[in-house]
Amino acid sequence: MAGFLDVLLRGLILVLTGIALGGAAWLRLVVRAEPHVKPDGPTVLALTTIGAAAVGVAAAQTAVVMVSFGAVGTTHGDVLATEFFTTTFALTATARVVWALGLALLARRMAEGAAGRVAWTALFVGATALVASSAIVSHAVARVEYRWLLLALDGAHQLAAAVWVGGLAHLALYAAWRRRHASLMGTRPELDVHAAAPVVRRFSTLAFRAMATLVLAGAALTWMYVGEPSALVGTAYGVMVLSKVTLLLAALALAYANMRAVHVASGEPDTRLFRFAEAELGLGITILFAAASLTSLPPSVDVTIDRATVGEVAARFVPAPPRLTSPPIDELIRTADPLMERQISRKPVERAWSEYNHHWAGFFVVTMGALAILERLGLRVARHWPLVFFGMATFLFVRNDPRAWPLGPAGFWESFSLPDVLQHRTFVLLIVAFGVFEWMVRTERLAVRPWAYVFPLLCAVGGGLLLTHSHAMFNLKDEFLAEVTHAPLGILGAFAGWGRWLELRLPEAGRWPAWTWRVCFTAVGLLLLFYREG
């Protein structure tokens, strides 16, 4: 679990440092906040957000250090703190914690009153240094060859990503502030939004440049870490890079729509732009978590023995009859590794058990997808499709942990003391809760806003989590092939979430968001239905 937690924390740090630097760039290059002037409402909001993000960076970075220290100490109790805290990683991470706290203090002070030129410069330089120092705790610093070149490329890549994603966060905050301000002033929101046109135009230019830098540096890093095209498909690292590229292309499509709205159409931003920016921000955050996942994987160029071929990967996506017969539970318990022991290999009966679970879960999801499509086509009774969640939750509850109650020897209460079982049952409860919420929204038992937003957000988060969860340990190739469908599942999850978000937030976008999430949803079911491990 430490590996998963480490990736989540590193993803969170990428997002928060992005918000800090994106905010500093937003204030300096987009809003063009003036030194020696009392900050106005949007500037105070941006500075407060930067401060909060920096505090979050300090907390998350501290947690990363503690997770690492704990991982070392768990196995080797004799490890000395002085040994750990004199490593490059711990020194850099500790410096980042202090640096982030300093940045938070500075941003807070600047939000309270007029700040001079030195303070504004320090804010921008400080946020830039915070992001750039991420490279010193990344793959680049540990590489044997081309270390300095990789550090420079990684730094440029992360700076560009931070300006883009963090800037989008501040654009969304800015839009929200202006709407609220217009509402308080009693003016028509659209008129006030039009007043933001120069700001939005400047951000569009900044974001475009950041994107260009991000893509160029990313392409160079891909060339150095992946090596050859076949590794993009045949290794976990390569597949994660492809996932990032796919999400980035979708974000670029939204960015292009935004740019057209700003530069080609009327020249003034409208609601459409801000809604697309929200979805673009969501995809950007998902990309950052996928990037964090990359830090836990060996670069493709190093995986020379356990690579899968393109054919082997493609074979995992070829539809085959689902497994509708489960192996006997007795055989599984007798043959497979005990639940409490560390898993060192997967036996055929375990694979069969897992495939059966995936296929039935796929059946449930496809059913829901089909009903959601029918609902869209006008079949009113199909709006009850979230009730299918209950069937799926029951199935997963019974099948997830075959060695625990009700199938296995571990009793009901006893099984809760097992971390994996507790984790799985928590997710089952979440599925039930989400099903209840969605059903109540669709049957108008709950207000659409804000409750309807819970689902797309959690769906997108789920997609992101799936991309961050990894990965092969004891047999790179076999485990990679078993998990290779997780990447498209994660991408489809993100697309479905943000499609549904746009359907709710931007009805004038037409039918495509509604169909996007329904198609993605059904595709997830089909992927699960045809999932195979061998």
Added chain:
Amino acid sequence: MIALLGLATLVALMVAPPAAAHSLLLGATPAPDAVIATSPLEVRLRFNNRIEKSLSRVRLVDERGAVAAAVIDARAAAPAELVIARVPPLAAGAWRVEWQVFSTDGHVVSGSYGFRLTP
């Protein structure tokens, strides 16, 4: 739709092992599954990235579970990606090398492999 959250995450957590495989063992002496005639003086492990040797550990375990500690000299003039551990004289039989390394970018990774020492 939210099935994507619960189900996908759940499926991932069910299927995937709990640790990352950031540092990759590229080569080892004695080699995995090797059969050797004399007790090795040292175990050499070469990884794909720089290792913080002072926080890395190597040990050898025999068939009965008895442990022979191997000592890493963190100050030895060896390349950053090469871990060299001195090994005490080993008895004949099957041995498992268990390693845990701390890479320069802060990831802890462990692994093991076996070899056989013939009488």
